[in-house]
Amino acid sequence: MIELDTLRKSYGDEVVVDDVSLTLETGTITAVVGTSGSGKSTLLKLVNRLVEPESGTVRVDGTDTRALPLTELRRSIGYVIQDNGLFPHWSVARNVGAVPRLLGWPQDEIDARVSELLELMRLDPERIGPRYPHELSGGQAQRVGVARALAARPRMMLMDEPFGALDPVIRQEARAELAAIQRRLGATVLLVTHDMGEALSLGDQIAVMEAGRLLQVGTPAEIVLSPAAPQVRALIGEDERGFRHLALLPLAPLVRPNRAHVPTGGAELGEPLAAGASCADALSRMIWTGARMLPVAGQAGEPPGVVAIEDVLAAGRAGGPQTGRSGRPDGVGSGCDGRRNRGTGR
Amino acid sequence: MRQGGVDLLRLGLAVVGVAAAMALPVVSVRASRIAPPELRWLAAVLGPGELAAAASVGLAALATLVLARDARVRLAVALVTVAGLLVGLGQLAAALVPEAGPYARIAPGPGAWLLLGTLSLFLTEAAAALTLGPLGRLGLGAGILAGLVSLLGSPMLASLSLLVEYRNRAASFWSEAAQHxxxxxxxxxxxxxxxxxxxxxxxxxxxxxxxxxxALTAIQTVPSIAMFGLLLLPLGWLATHVALAATLGVRGIGTAPALVGLFLYALLPVVGHTAAGIAGVPAAVLEAASAMGLDRRQRLRDVELPLALPVLLTGARIALVQNIGLATVGALIGAGGFGVFVFQGIGQTATDLVLLGALPPVALALMAALVMDALIAAVPGSAAAGRARSGSAPEVAA
Amino acid sequence: MKASLGLAAVTGAFLAMPGAFEPLLRPFAPPGGPILYDRASLAGLAAAHLLLVAAALLPSALLGVGLAIWVTRPGQGRVLPLARAVVTFGQTLPPVAVLAICVPIFGFGALPALMALFLYGLLPIFESALAGFGSVPVSVRTAADGMGLTPRQRLFRVELPLAAPLILEGLRLSAVISLSTAAIGSTVAARTLGEVIIAGINVMNLAFVLQGGLLTAALALLLHEAFGVLADRARPPGSTAHPGP
Incomplete structure (x- = not known):
């Protein structure tokens, strides 16, 4: 567990981080969202002490970070930045093995770790390892940057706009990859982004920051359903709220047995929706195909079911103006508690 | 750098200044213009009362330079202090003349030079803190030059050895200046x-x-003295074998080889920066120009040259500053210029003559740089000019 | 590269056996006058010339790079503008003037030349080292800190290797200027190849001018080329060649 406790930092008269407290549970992703100049990057740098706070403390598993030697602290925390910061004069393999080398690992262990990480990042160690950063595509360089941050098995990762330099298609892929890797390694991640969509899709916990202050901290559903301030609402996008919410809702609880014998599959409707798909996936397919009911693949060998457009819309409205904030949709909606779906379908 | 409100950089400069004035000789007295110098410390040339007055004024000035928060105040104080120091040295020299004799030369000593250097660093520091634009710097430079010229022309500094040397050579000074x-x-x-x-x-x-x-880079690499020397050959041959060349005044030795050499040195910055400036015009702008129907000539005249102008002028600045310095070497092959005084002075071991030849090119080069900077800044949209300079062609020739 | 090796071979041959080149120089010598400079050996003068440059360049390199490191460390922000202003000012100073001004201070001989070369050599090295450290991307520096490199490790493993090509470009510039200024140093009685040129001009022996001038030019070109090769070697793999036009 990592606790940021009443952190404050100012430059001259400008307070960039103003009395911020935030707790990161072990093994979760916390996304800090804010516009540029909101102080979110500074907040991140307060954690590995690239910036020293004026007041307040950061505790990692109860230990004040100031009690640790600076370099030891930083070597134990993975750090990923937007322009990846790869050392241009070192090969990919040497970049990835940098922190283990600083920590004095034996060379064969470093080599093994580098290969393991490159494979984890779906980069061929034989082919990519000896290359230099300028020979990599943007997506590859970003993955090498993540691999480098993971090299010394950090308990925690700090990520400052890690996908900012990527084009939209690769960005989607990179997000899915990060989510998968984080689940596998169980690291605690603090991620900074200006993109609410990215925060909602990755974060277990979202912290919205503005002018150095935290406006709201909550689960993605809480942020979407009950934004605590106009700035939060603006970041979500007033007209996109419905879709944002649907994207957070797993489809599974809405699936009914296929009593109406809706045709499953076929050229028009396409393959059944994956069992782990979100409500947004279902609605999108319905809009595109014109179908009011869609087949959904069964979970773990069960027969396929169906989902109806009425149920999807009702689920999406849950928490909206019609049903009130704490309201739940009647009947089938009991599973849609806003806990975000981390299934593989996304 | 700030601790308890005191700027350590400026404090350090002030300490150097005080040490220079106290611990090093401030005046050098020579029995004649080529005699070895006899050095005098401040305490030895001033009476107790004068010493106390000079010390209190000097310390007050340095304290202001260290403590004043407003850079304009520091700039003004630095300027006044430099002027005061020069006048003080002039008065000191005048006072020493009767004792030292009619042929004696009285010049600032190492301590005075170091103090002047320290004060010019204060001046530079204040000017840098003001972040003056090129026009502001030009104005400041012109003001300092005007002040310096009027001081040098006034009787207050007349007893300093450099001015004595100048008066002995006033006529040739200006003709060599013109030649330079x-x-x-x-x-x-x-x-x-x-x-x-x-x-x-x-x-x-x-x-x-x-x-x-x-080829131009290779030419720049060739040392100036070798270049001028080697140019004696073809131009000497021209003069003896081609009657027209001789009637035009081309001779192996003198102005012609120096002009040719300096021309060759100046080519690299001009050609390199012109090419870089043109190549640096964004492709999108060129495409837009063509799409709007400009033909090649119009595109060059209305788009490429104006956009390349700041970089081109940066090359011209390098060439001009470099040539002002290199022209000094021309005296070695009889081309005249301020180098005449430098090399004569070296030959006679006459310090004042060396300085009489070496200081004007320095001032000229500085003024040329300030004027060219202002010119570059005056080009519309010249924000790019400053950036282009850092990646510019190397100044190699010396 | 091939041309440089050829030039080096010819220069070496001339320095080793100047007598073999006498027939080539004969047409330029005055009738009956000496063809080869006879007051000192050309090889000795060339060695003294290069030694003078090396002796001035080494301390200016150490001091110039050291100063650049110092002013680019965090917390030295106040020094940087002053350093830049001094550098800009210094670059307008003609090297000959610096040499001339060193004479009254340090007397005649190798010392004023050495001091002038040292002082003037500082500027390009300092400036290019500043540019070199400035060229290290902020993201790379932040990454180095964030990964837990100590300030020392950051300097020696990341910043210096990345700044090295530009530092070497500055050294190259300083070396060439120093070689040239050192030749003029012969007017203040420093022992360099400039002595041969000046003697040739004084007695109007063009053979002297030619051998002194060509040797000095060859040394300058070779030095320029040698530092160019070093700078290219120091460039991180894959980055594009020379900056500037």
Whole structure:
């Protein structure tokens, strides 16, 4: 567990981080969202002490970070930045093995770790390892940057706009990859982004920051359903709220047995929706195909079911103006508690 | 750098200044212009009352320079202090003349020079803190020059040895100054006339550009004295074998080889920067110009040249500053200029004569740099000019 | 590269056996006058010339790079503008003037030349080292800190290797200027190849001018080329060649 406790930092008269407290549970992703100049990057740098706070403390598993030697602290925390910061004069393999080398690992262990990480990042160690950063595509360089941050098995990762330099298609892929890797390694991640969509899709916990202050901290559903301030609402996008919410809702609880014998599959409707798909996936397919009911693949060998457009819309409205904030949709909606779906379908 | 409100950098400078005035000799007295110097410390040349007065004024000035928060105040105090120091040295020299004799030379000693250097760092520091634009710097430079000239012309400094030396050579000083300007300016103008079109060609065609720039870089690398020496050969041959050349005044020794050498040195910055400036025009702008229906000539005249102008002028600045310095070497092959005094002075071991030849080119080069900077800044949209300078062609020749 | 090796071979041959080149120089010598400079051996003068340059360049390199490191460390922000202003000012100073001004201070001989070369050599090295450290991307520096490199490790493993090509470009510039200024140093009685040129001008022996001038030019070109090769070697793999036009 990592606790940021009443952190404050100012430059001259400008307070960039103003009395911020935030707790990161072990093994979760916390996304800090804010516009540029909101102080979110500074907040991140307060954690590995690239910036020293004026007041307040950061505790990692109860230990004040100031009690640790600076370099030891930083070597134990993975750090990923937007322009990846790869050392241009070192090969990919040497970049990835940098922190283990600083920590004095034996060379064969470093080599093994580098290969393991490159494979984890779906980069061929034989082919990519000896290359230099300028020979990599943007997506590859970003993955090498993540691999480098993971090299010394950090308990925690700090990520400052890690996908900012990527084009939209690769960005989607990179997000899915990060989510998968984080689940596998169980690291605690603090991620900074200006993109609410990215925060909602990755974060277990979202912290919205503005002018150095935290406006709201909550689960993605809480942020979407009950934004605590106009700035939060603006970041979500007033007209996109419905879709944002649907994207957070797993489809599974809405699936009914296929009593109406809706045709499953076929050229028009396409393959059944994956069992782990979100409500947004279902609605999108319905809009595109014109179908009011869609087949959904069964979970773990069960027969396929169906989902109806009425149920999807009702689920999406849950928490909206019609049903009130704490309201739940009647009947089938009991599973849609806003806990975000981390299934593989996304 | 700030601790308890005191700027450590400025405090350090002030300590150096005080140490220079107290621990080093401030005046050098020579029995004649080529006699060895006899050094005098401040305490030895001033009476107790005068010493106390000078020390309190000096310390007050330094304290203001360290403590004043407003850079304008520091700039003004630094200027006044420099002027005061010069006048003080002049008065000191005048007071020492009766004792030292009619042929004696009285000059600032190491301590005074170091103090002047420290004060100019204070001045630079204040000017840098004001972040003056190029026009502001030009104005400041012109003001300092005007002040310096009027001080040098006034009777207050007349007893200092450099001015004594100047009075002995006033006539030749101005004729050599004119010759210096002819050498530096003439070769510079020729380099512009030839270099800009050459740069355009180099920008259009890599096949021409690469060998031309490689050759010009090699030329820049050749030491000036070797270049001038080697040019004696072909021009000497021309003068003896071609009657027209001789009637035009071309001789192996003198102005012609110096002009040719300086011209060759000036080509690289001009050609290189012209080519870089043209090549640096964004492709999107060129495409837009073509799409709007500009033909090649119009595109060059209305788009490429104006956009390349700041970079081109940066090359011209390098060439001009470099030529003003290099023209000094021309005296070695009989081309005249301020170098005449430098090398004569070296030959006679006459310090004052050396300085009489060495200081004016320094002042000229500084003024040329300030004027060119202002010119570059005056080009519309010249924000790019400053950036282009850091990646510019190397100044090699010396 | 091939041309440089050829030039080096010819220069070496001339320095080793100047007598073999006498026939080539004969047409330029005055009738009956000496063809080869006879007051000192050309090889000795060339060695003294290069030694003078090396002796001035080494301390200016150490001091110039050291100063650049110092002013680019965090917390030295106040020094940087002053350093830049001094550098800009210094670059307008003609090297000959610096040499001349060193004479009254340090007397005649090698010392004023050495001091002038040292002082003037500082500027390009300092400036290019500043540019070199400035060229290290902020993201790379932040990454180095964030990964837990100590300030020392950051300097020696990341910043210096990345700044090295530009530092070497500055050294190259300083070396060439120093070689040239050192030749003029012969007017203040420093022992360099400039002595041969000046003697040739004084007695109007063009053979002297030619051998002194060509040797000095060859040394300058070779030095320029040698530092160019070093700078290219120091460039991180894959980055594009020379900056500037």
């Amino acid at each position: 300007l002819v050498l530096a300016g003439g070769s510079f103008a020729a380099a512009l006339v030839v270099g800009v079109p050459l740069g355009l060609v180099a920008a259009r065609s890599r096949r021409v550009g690469r060998p031309v720039l490689a």
